[in-house]
Amino acid sequence: MAWTKKILRVNLTSGSITEEPLNMEWANDYLGQRGLATRYLVDEIDPATDALGPDNKLIMTTGPLTGTVASTGGRYSVVCKSPLTNAVACSNSGGFFGAEMKFAGLDMIIFEGKASSPMYLNIEDDKAELLSADALWGKSVWEADKIMRTTHSDPQARIACVGRSAEEGNLYAAIVNDLHRAAGRSGVGTVMASKNLKAVIIRGTKGLGNLRDPKAFLSAANAGKKVLAENAVTGQGLPAYGTQVLMNVINEVGALPTRNMKETQFEGASNVGGEAMLEPRKSDGKPNLTTNGACFSCTIACGRISTIDRTHFSVKDKPEYWINSGGLEYEAAWALGPDTGVDDIDALTYANFLCNEDGMDPISFGSTLAAAMELYETGAITKDQTGGMELKFGSAEALCWAAEVTAKGEGFGKDLGLGSKRLCEKYGKPELSMTVKGQEFPAYDPRGIQGIGLAYATSNRGACHLRGYTIASEILGIPEKTDPLDAAGKPGLVKAFQDATSAVDSAGLCVFTTFAWTMDDIAPQVDAACDGNWTTEKMMEVGERIWNMEREFNSKAGLTGADDTLPKRLLTEAANAGPAQGKVNELDKMLPEYYQLRGWTADGTVTSETHQKFGLPG
Amino acid sequence: MKITFKLFATLGDLLPANAVRNIASIDIEPDASLNDIIDRYQVPRELAHLVLINGVFVCDTDRDQKGQLKEGDVLAIWPPVAGG
Ligand code: SF4
Numbered sequence: 208m209a210w211t212k213k214i215l216r217v218n219l220t221s222g223s224i225t226e227e228p229l230n231m232e233w234a235n236d237y238l239g240q241r242g243l244a245t246r247y248l249v250d251e252i253d254p255a256t257d258a259l260g261p262d263n264k265l266i267m268t269t270g271p272l273t274g275t276v277a278s279t280g281g282r283y284s285v286v287c288k289s290p291l292t293n294a295v296a297c298s299n300s301g302g303f304f305g306a307e308m309k310f311a312g313l314d315m316i317i318f319e320g321k322a323s324s325p326m327y328l329n330i331e332d333d334k335a336e337l338l339s340a341d342a343l344w345g346k347s348v349w350e351a352d353k354i355m356r357t358t359h360s361d362p363q364a365r366i367a368c369v370g371r372s373a374e375e376g377n378l379y380a381a382i383v384n385d386l387h388r389a390a391g392r393s394g395v396g397t398v399m400a401s402k403n404l405k406a407v408i409i410r411g412t413k414g415l416g417n418l419r420d421p422k423a424f425l426s427a428a429n430a431g432k433k434v435l436a437e438n439a440v441t442g443q444g445l446p447a448y449g450t451q452v453l454m455n456v457i458n459e460v461g462a463l464p465t466r467n468m469k470e471t472q473f474e475g476a477s478n479v480g481g482e483a484m485l486e487p488r489k490s491d492g493k494p495n496l497t498t499n500g501a502c503f504s505c506t507i508a509c510g511r512i513s514t515i516d517r518t519h520f521s522v523k524d525k526p527e528y529w530i531n532s533g534g535l536e537y538e539a540a541w542a543l544g545p546d547t548g549v550d551d552i553d554a555l556t557y558a559n560f561l562c563n564e565d566g567m568d569p570i571s572f573g574s575t576l577a578a579a580m581e582l583y584e585t586g587a588i589t590k591d592q593t594g595g596m597e598l599k600f601g602s603a604e605a606l607c608w609a610a611e612v613t614a615k616g617e618g619f620g621k622d623l624g625l626g627s628k629r630l631c632e633k634y635g636k637p638e639l640s641m642t643v644k645g646q647e648f649p650a651y652d653p654r655g656i657q658g659i660g661l662a663y664a665t666s667n668r669g670a671c672h673l674r675g676y677t678i679a680s681e682i683l684g685i686p687e688k689t690d691p692l693d694a695a696g697k698p699g700l701v702k703a704f705q706d707a708t709s710a711v712d713s714a715g716l717c718v719f720t721t722f723a724w725t726m727d728d729i730a731p732q733v734d735a736a737c738d739g740n741w742t743t744e745k746m747m748e749v750g751e752r753i754w755n756m757e758r759e760f761n762s763k764a765g766l767t768g769a770d771d772t773l774p775k776r777l778l779t780e781a782a783n784a785g786p787a788q789g790k791v792n793e794l795d796k797m798l799p800e801y802y803q804l805r806g807w808t809a810d811g812t813v814t815s816e817t818h819q820k821f822g823l824p825g
Numbered sequence: 826m827k828i829t830f831k832l833f834a835t836l837g838d839l840l841p842a843n844a845v846r847n848i849a850s851i852d853i854e855p856d857a858s859l860n861d862i863i864d865r866y867q868v869p870r871e872l873a874h875l876v877l878i879n880g881v882f883v884c885d886t887d888r889d890q891k892g893q894l895k896e897g898d899v900l901a902i903w904p905p906v907a908g909g
Contacts, residue, residue, distance in 0.1 A: 439872070439905035444834060450908030452834050455847065459831075459901050460880045477846055482837060486846075509908075537908045676909060683907050684874065688882060722907040786880040 209271040209418055209736035210234065211312045215335055217328060219402050220261060220320030224335050229314050234271075235739045236822065238746075241297045242713035242753040244268035244286035244315060248295070249756060249824050251317075254763035258290035258394075259401040261321035267308065267367070267407065268316075270715025271737045274309030274415045274503075277428045278435055279717035281306045281503025289393040290401075291378045291571070291626055292645045292669040294761045298381070298395045299673070299712055300367075301502030301510075302388030307365035310411025322403035329359065330409045340405035347371055347564045347614075348383045355408050364410040370565030373400035375616025377624030379571035379647070387533025387563040388502065393646060393668050396566045424735035431720075431728050432506050438723035440685070445509040445719065446499050450537035453650075454480030454545075460682055460691065461785020462655030463541070464648065466548045466600045467577040468641045468774075471652045471782040475550025479540055483552055484511070490518045495552055497531050507719060511535060515560070519553035521607045533563050538672070541650035542573025543610075547580060548600035558610035565614035571626055574647035576609050578627040578639050587634040593619045641777075644669035644770050653777050653794075655787035656681050658689070658697035661797040662704065664771045667757040673718060675704035685722055692786065694793040698801035709757075710750035752821040755805075759813050759823060768811025771798060826855050828894055831901040832868065839866050859888040859900065868902060875903040 212229045230247075237243045244266040256262040265287045272280040283305025289296035308316070311330050325340035343351040348370040355366055365385060373380030373396040380396030381389040390396075418424045435441040444452060457463045458476035465473040477483060484496040493514065500510035513534025515522050522528040535543075535555055539562065543555045562569040576598075582588040583598035590597070596619070598605050612620030622630055627647050631640035641648045646669025653660025662675035672678065677700055681691040689696065707726060711718050714733055726743040734741035761770075772778075773794055781789045802809060806817035813823075830851045832840050840849045853862060863873050876883050879899050887893075894900065 439874075440907045444904065444906040445908070448834055448906065452903075452906045453908035455831075455833050456875065456903060456906065459877055459899075460882075477848075482833060482847055672909060678909075679907065682875075683905075684882075685907060688884065690882075719907075719909060 209275055209415065211309060211314050211417070213312055214315045214317060215313055216317045216319070217337070218320050219318060219322040219326065219404060222337055224337065236749065237753060238270065238710065238713035238733070238749050240268050240270035240273070240282070240284045240713045240715055241286065241299070242709065242749060244284065245295060245297060245753065245757060245760070246824065247317065248286055248288070249760055252288065254288065254760050255765060256288065258288040258293060258398060261402070263288050263398055265318040265395070265398050265402060266315060269305050269308055269314055270713055271733060273715035274306040275418070275424070275428070275715070275736060276504055277716065277732050278432050278504060278506040279502065279720050280715050281505065282715050282717055283308060284712065285382055285390040285395040287395055287398045288764065289395070289668065290397050291394040293764055294644055294668055294766055295757050296393035296395050296668055297712070298390035298392045300382070300384055300388050300390040301505070301717060302385035303503045304365040304367050304384035304409065305715070306503040307409045307411050309415050310413050311409050312411065312413050316407070318402060318404060320402070325403050325405050327355070327404065327406040327408065330407070332410070332412055343405045344374065345371065348566050349386060349564045351406055352386060355406060359408060361410055364408050366406055366408045368406035368566070369396040369400045370567070371615050372565045372567045372613065372624060373397050375621070375624065377567060377613065377616060378626045378629070379568040381566045381568050383563055383566045389563070389566065391568040392570065392671065418736050419738055420735045424732065427731040427735045431724060431732055434728055435506055435720065435723050441507045441720065441723040445507050448481035449499065449509050449511045451481030451484060451511070451535055451540055453537045454540060455482065456682065457651060460655060461782060461787045462652040462691070463545050464641070464650065464652040465545045467546060467581040467639065468648065468652065468776060469581070470784065471655055471787060472784045473545035473550070476545060478550040479544040479552050479555055484513065484535065488516050490516050495556060496534060502717065505717065509719060513556055515556045516553045519557070520604070521554055521557040528557065528560060532560055535559055538650050539569035539573070542570045543606060546573050546577040547606055549603050549606045551603040554603035554606050558606055561610040561614045567614060570649055571647040572610070572613060572623070574641060575623050575625070575627040575630055576606065578631055578641065579623060580605070581639050582631065582634050582636060585636065587636055592622065638775055641774050642670055643773060644766065646670045651678055652782065652787070653773060653792040654782040654790050655785065656691040657694040657793060657797070658691070658700050660773055660777065660792035660794055661697055661701045661801060664773050664794055664798065665701065665801060667754065667761060673708065675701050675708060676718070677701055677704055679722065686725070692790060694796045698797050698804055701801060702804050705754055706747055706750035708750070709753040710746040713749065713753060752823070755813055755817060755821050756823055759818070759825065762812065771811055826896040827852055828897065829899045830862070831899065832866070833901070833903045834906055835904050836868055836872065836902060839868055853894065856891040857894065858891050859883060859893060862900065863888070863902070872904040873902050874905040877901045
């Protein structure tokens, strides 16, 4: 099987590092990665515990296909309790770090306790040691990466690291691996820093040969790759334009949240979308996009590698940013752009570089800045707080400045590091926070796309598009087109997407494969890799089990059905333009049916029948 | 009559010379169907995946209907695309 069957348990309080076998019974019920690590979390922590206290645990976890030649088989996730939402957190990342964990012989690393001074974990195959991070603390991810590479003289090591934002307590800090891939959402980086853990550096040379049926696996993986290559989205669209192709689509359908979701279309969208990234600029004739890039084993290669115009005000005196680095993905571009009203692609790229350099979730950062801009507009925040900066919607200067101070946790950057919910509460206008369960929205307005509103409201990690990407159906026609303005039928659609995604996230694969793959393409790859008779039906059942387990974790953490809601703005202030003009999100029409389909009570509690049906823990 | 015509992603090169970025103003017969316009600009029909009039999707079985467009409408077309 594609399991190394080995977990590393690192107790940061005592400094002990022990190996233990992977619980294979749980692997059969929860597959891997998101599902399996959450099963461990449920077993090992009290959901009511302080997310930033030593009793929270942080789990780096792989799936059965991580490190294999299955396309996109390089993913890992970070699971813990979130300080941003107080709900379960699971953030998924690509790059090469996850595969390297496998090559060092590890399925999972569980961090517990808290070190008395900054440490990092060094793994070289079977050797694992905690080393002092005194020389790394206070450094950005990029600087720390350089220092560790020099110290260990290993250019091929893979590094996951937190930046200064996490050290300063920013509540949406990310863990960045391979310099510009991130376990981005829900503040998993904040939890890592709260344990005085700066980084994990891994070098594995063992390879991965333990597949259940190697011949069947290669044939299933090859069949999967053929499907991806022949599909227009995964074979052509994503490599050429990346996720950023959506900017103009979502603006056209009138669901591009603009200026803290006050509006639903952005006049500057075409300046910051995927097409604009390919336009030669005046100064040097080069486009923003240098090339696309791929994570480990990925045959899609949606990643963006970009440069900033050297004559742009943000970098003209900073040659250290005249580099090729991780460029704008749609979510980041939206949060840094339309949501703040800024349409300067170089300013957006600079802010995005800073999010990577110091490990901040660009969605939460951009959305929080957008809320701050509205607070500034209403007079609740003034230049007294910002130290003189005019925090106006549309100001590229304000965006670049805000990214700099938030990345380092300086001055007003501390306030921006609180996230939108706590910031708006602090300044007396909680209604201006565009969040669910304390997590900021992604790039789709639920007034123009009804189903995604239900997906946001019920997401187990707070507002998130990746927990049930109904945009595929409602806007993009994958697998079938549904009407984005009609709430009918959406509860079933949301549930199906949520369950399927839970399974994909637990396999070690990238969810972008599902633009071409159905579960019938995925199950044979999982089944050939590991024991357990993984059929499409079993994958869906496991997905649903995971969803219910996460829900029960959140209930025990104190969340209820009352948290399954959207900000008042989206329920009462109608869209101002485009096809959704005059519409609000009809959550009240969808939620009761959704609870029913889930087998939950009318107030959103998992019933004992559902609990038993899935054999849930506790 | 005049409408605004937008072609995005890989289809952008098929726009007429007066286009600015992905947008052109074009003259059409009042009873032109969407497929008439799609064919006139040599957009391969299988690549006319997302077809929107004023932001509202028109499914491929309705694209031969005459008279769906009125003066000043926006017709926007994408090949199969996705993101996240
Ligand atoms: S599709 Fe994109 S994000 Fe997913 S694994 Fe491939 S390059 Fe990484």
